[in-house]
Structures are given as structure tokens and as C-alpha cells.
Amino acid sequence: MKPAIPANTVERLSLYRRLLEAWLEKGTTSLYSHQIASMACVTPAQVRRDLMAIGYTGSPSKGYSVDALEESIGLFLGSDRVRKIALVGMGNLGRALTTYFTSRVPRFRMAAAFDTDPRKTGRVIAGCMVYGIEEIPRIIPAEGIRTAVLALPADSAQEMADRLVNAGIKGILNYAPVPLRLPADVFLENRDVTASLEKVAFFSGQPREGS
Amino acid sequence: MKPAIPANTVERLSLYRRLLEAWLEKGTTSLYSHQIASMACVTPAQVRRDLMAIGYTGSPSKGYSVDALEESIGLFLGSDRVRKIALVGMGNLGRALTTYFTSRVPRFRMAAAFDTDPRKTGRVIAGCMVYGIEEIPRIIPAEGIRTAVLALPADSAQEMADRLVNAGIKGILNYAPVPLRLPADVFLENRDVTASLEKVAFFSGQPREGS
DNA sequence: GTAACGCTGTTACTGTTTTCACAACACTCA
DNA sequence: TGAGTGTTGTGAAAACAGTAACAGCGTTAC
Numbered sequence: 001m002k003p004a005i006p007a008n009t010v011e012r013l014s015l016y017r018r019l020l021e022a023w024l025e026k027g028t029t030s031l032y033s034h035q036i037a038s039m040a041c042v043t044p045a046q047v048r049r050d051l052m053a054i055g056y057t058g059s060p061s062k063g064y065s066v067d068a069l070e071e072s073i074g075l076f077l078g079s080d081r082v083r084k085i086a087l088v089g090m091g092n093l094g095r096a097l098t099t100y101f102t103s104r105v106p107r108f109r110m111a112a113a114f115d116t117d118p119r120k121t122g123r124v125i126a127g128c129m130v131y132g133i134e135e136i137p138r139i140i141p142a143e144g145i146r147t148a149v150l151a152l153p154a155d156s157a158q159e160m161a162d163r164l165v166n167a168g169i170k171g172i173l174n175y176a177p178v179p180l181r182l183p184a185d186v187f188l189e190n191r192d193v194t195a196s197l198e199k200v201a202f203f204s205g206q207p208r209e210g211s
Numbered sequence: 212m213k214p215a216i217p218a219n220t221v222e223r224l225s226l227y228r229r230l231l232e233a234w235l236e237k238g239t240t241s242l243y244s245h246q247i248a249s250m251a252c253v254t255p256a257q258v259r260r261d262l263m264a265i266g267y268t269g270s271p272s273k274g275y276s277v278d279a280l281e282e283s284i285g286l287f288l289g290s291d292r293v294r295k296i297a298l299v300g301m302g303n304l305g306r307a308l309t310t311y312f313t314s315r316v317p318r319f320r321m322a323a324a325f326d327t328d329p330r331k332t333g334r335v336i337a338g339c340m341v342y343g344i345e346e347i348p349r350i351i352p353a354e355g356i357r358t359a360v361l362a363l364p365a366d367s368a369q370e371m372a373d374r375l376v377n378a379g380i381k382g383i384l385n386y387a388p389v390p391l392r393l394p395a396d397v398f399l400e401n402r403d404v405t406a407s408l409e410k411v412a413f414f415s416g417q418p419r420e421g422s
Numbered sequence: 423g424t425a426a427c428g429c430t431g432t433t434a435c436t437g438t439t440t441t442c443a444c445a446a447c448a449c450t451c452a
Numbered sequence: 453t454g455a456g457t458g459t460t461g462t463g464a465a466a467a468c469a470g471t472a473a474c475a476g477c478g479t480t481a482c
Contacts, residue, residue: 006439007410014409015390032459041390045441052461060459061448083412092310096303097404105405108412146415149408171415173407179226179252187414189407193308194316196384196400197360198225199218201294203398204358204382243429256471263431271429272478
């Protein structure tokens with residue numbers, strides 16, 4: 001994976017876009033880089049460079065046109081179309097994510113969920129149909145899903161990832177607390193909750209349980 | 212925040228530690244950097260460098276002693292003591308995180324949760340006592356909690372973060388989809404779910420809803 | 423005994439990401 | 453008109469992260 005655009009930039013663009021949407025509602029027509037920067041808590045130079053990356057150009061006098069920029073970022077990120085997402089692991093986290101996306105982020109649609117637990121399969125949970133694991137090779141290509149979220153225990157994560165990749169998945173957002181070994185052409189983002197908390201706790205300084 | 216140790220290294224150390232625990236159970240006494248690297252899906256040089264950062268020294272002939280290294284990382288990360296964590300927002304995500312940590316990661320203890328919803332406050336949910344927001348200034352210092360997790364909607368995130376910081380919180384793991392403006396001495400880690408998914412979807416190549 | 427091997431610890435390097443700094447330009451206001 | 457202000461776009465520099473390379477040294481083989 002050798003992205004022409006840095007992954008961090010993509011993440012920030014997603015944020016800018018959401019911020020711009022709010023300003024669009026308010027009827028603001030243009031914004032300067034330092035205003036966007038202030039909202040996003042980054043430097044103005046960072047904003048300008050990120051926008052340069054997608055080739056969007058503002059005007060020195062007016063700044064950036066809110067609606068044109070919002071549209072440009074949207075086009076770049078492909079947000080003009082609803083994206084189908086697959087979920088593996090309809091546990092607590094899987095349910096929370098599905099509920100969140102379904103109710104708050106219409107751009108992403110949980111098109112299919114998979115779980116090993118027969119009490120969960122064959123039903124609609126949190127607005128998403130839950131299939132058995134063995135359905136992965138059928139559903140993923142049929143639905144044309146390329147992106148998956150892994151929200152399951154450590155022990156089965158690698159196996160499920162392999163199955164997803166075999167079914168054609170090209171990007172995995174991994175919430176399982178294990179590193180995954182994947183082909184180089186599959187994009188992987190690890191969001192290990194324990195590691196995140198460990199990091200924050202570490203930099204929070206010395207905590208203590210006793211006393 | 213000017214960490215002597217890179218944040219990425221801390222995250223990897225957390226991972227190494229978990230991997231080592233598994234080997235400890237199996238009775239393995241020593242491992243080479245390339246073995247650890249392989250499990251963690253990083254390069255051997257990276258492993259050696261990370262261990263150098265915490266001052267742990269292996270032996271060229273035996274590699275690293277599994278139990279001594281596990282203990283060293285544990286000491287460095289402060290994992291020898293249980294850490295108390297505060298949670299703000301006992302929604303779906305908050306519940307999932309609490310359940311996960313309570314059942315799987317005993318090193319972190321959800322010591323207190325806070326929520327605005329009066330139907331949730333005053334009760335124990337997912338093994339964690341839920342207090343009203345107004346209790347933050349009382350509970351946080353009383354419990355000596357320095358680390359907090361934010362799992363709530365965008366609109367109230369900044370206000371809750373401010374309250375936490377005023378109560379003495381020094382590190383925040385933010386799952387709310389907004390950037391937070393915090394004093395420089397408070398460590399902040401953003402885990403914006405939408406931005407993560409946007410990134411993965413982007414690098415998954417061209418997805419489509421229609422056809 | 424000693425040569426060869428393989429690993430660690432560390433330094434030098436490479437590549438990427440972020441910040442800095444400034445030329446170029448539009449607009450304002452006298 | 454023309455100086456002054458404030459912004460963008462971008463080259464250059466700095467900071468950072470990760471990789472490669474290698475000296476040093478037990479260990480092993482013979």
C-alpha cells in the first residue's frame with residue numbers, strides 16, 4: 001500500500017468535511033484556512049497543505065468557498081455515494097458501531113454482518129442482517145462490499161480476516177486486539193482499544209489503585 | 212506534551228507485552244527479536260529499538276528473557292498496578308467498552324461512569340457505577356482517577372472534556388467525532404470512528420452502492 | 423584453539439509528515 | 453492611484469518514524 005495521499009490527510013479531510021457541513025447549514029459561504037484550522041485543532045498550514053493534496057484552490061481574498069470545498073472533499077473521498085460496509089462480530093462493540101453508523105452516518109451503510117453465534121445469525125440486529133460466517137464468500141461479492149470492520153475476540157480475528165480477504169475485501173478496520181497478517185494490497189487500520197488506553201494512561205502520568 | 216518516548220512505541224510495547232504473556236503461559240523462556248517481530252507484524256529492528264527505548268537489554272546468544280521482558284515492559288507502562296479509568300457517556304459504545312475492559316483487561320478498571328440521562332445514573336451498568344455529570348468534580352479527585360474515556364455525541368464532548376480536565380484528568384481517549392481543545396498538559400488521543408472508517412473505505416478503492 | 427555464525431545494541435540513513443517562511447495576489451482605503 | 457493588509461500556494465527546512473547496516477560478543481563447530 002503506497003498511498004499517493006497520506007492516510008492522515010484523508011482522515012483530516014473527513015473531519016474538515018463534517019465541519020464544513022455544519023457551516024453550510026448556517027449559511028456561511030466562505031472560510032479562511034485559519035478558521036478551518038481552529039475548528040479542527042490543527043495549524044492553518046496543515047489545512048492548506050491538505051487541500052493542496054486534493055487540488056482544491058481557494059482565493060487569497062475570500063478564502064475557501066464552503067460549499068465548493070465541501071463538494072470537492074466529498075468527491076475526493078467518494079462520499080457522493082453510499083458505501084457498503086461489512087461487519088464481522090455482532091457483539092457489544094459490533095452492535096454499537098452498527099447502531100452508530102445506521103443512525104448517524106448515512107454515508108456508510110452496514111450492508112451485512114457476520115457472526116459465529118447461531119443465536120444471532122438469520123436475524124436483523126441493530127438494523128443489519130446477521131449471516132453465518134460461511135455466507136461470507138457469497139454475500140461479500142454479491143453485494144460488492146470492499147470494506148470490512150472486525151469487531152471480535154482475538155482468537156478468531158486472523159481467520160476471519162483471511163476469509164474476508166478471500167472474498168474480495170480490500171480494506172479492514174480492525175478492532176480486535178491482535179495484529180493481522182494480510183496481503184500487501186489490503187489496507188489495514190488497527191484500532192486496538194487496549195493499546196489506545198494504555199497509551200493514554202501512560203501519558204496521563206502516574207496513576208495508582210492503592211491509596 | 213513532549214514525550215521522551217514516542218507514543219507509537221508505547222502502543223507497540225503494550226502489544227509486545229500481551230504477546231509475551233501468551234508465551235509465558237506456554238513456558239517459553241526466551242525469544243529473539245525476529246520472533247517477537249513476526250508475531251507483532253513489525254520488523255526486528257523496530258522491536259530492538261523499542262526495547263532500547265525502555266532500556267531493556269537482551270543477550271546476543273539467548274535473545275530476550277520472556278518473563279524478565281514482560282515484567283520490564285509492565286513496570287515501564289505501569290501495568291503492575293490496576294489503573295482506574297473514568298468513562299463519560301454510558302451509551303452503546305460506553306457499555307461495550309466497559310464490558311470489554313471489565314471482563315478481558317483486568318489491568319484497567321472502569322472505576323466510575325458519568326451520564327446525563329437520569330434513567331442511567333445512580334445504577335450499576337456493565338459492572339460500573341453510573342453517576343450524574345455533576346458528580347465529576349467529587350468522584351474524580353476522590354478516586355484519584357487521571358485517565359478518562361469519552362464515548363458520547365459530538366455536541367456535548369467539549370463541555371464534558373472541560374469538566375474532566377477541571378476535575379484533574381490528565382489524559383483523554385476521545386471517541387466523540389469532534390476535535391477537542393484542551394490544555395497542553397492533557398494528553399489527548401482521538402479515535403474518531405467515522406474518520407477511521409472513511410480512511411479504510413478510501414483506501415479500499417472504489418466502492419459503490421448502485422449496481 | 424580458533425574460525426564461523428547469529429544475535430543484540432546502536433548509529434547512520436532514508437523517507438515521510440509537519441511546520442516555517444515568503445512570493446504573489448486581491449482587496450481596502452486614503 | 454498606490455501603499456497597506458491579509459490571504460493563498462508552495463518551496464525549503466525541520467521533526468519524526470522506521471529501516472538498514474554493522475561493530476561487538478557469546479556460542480558453537482570442528
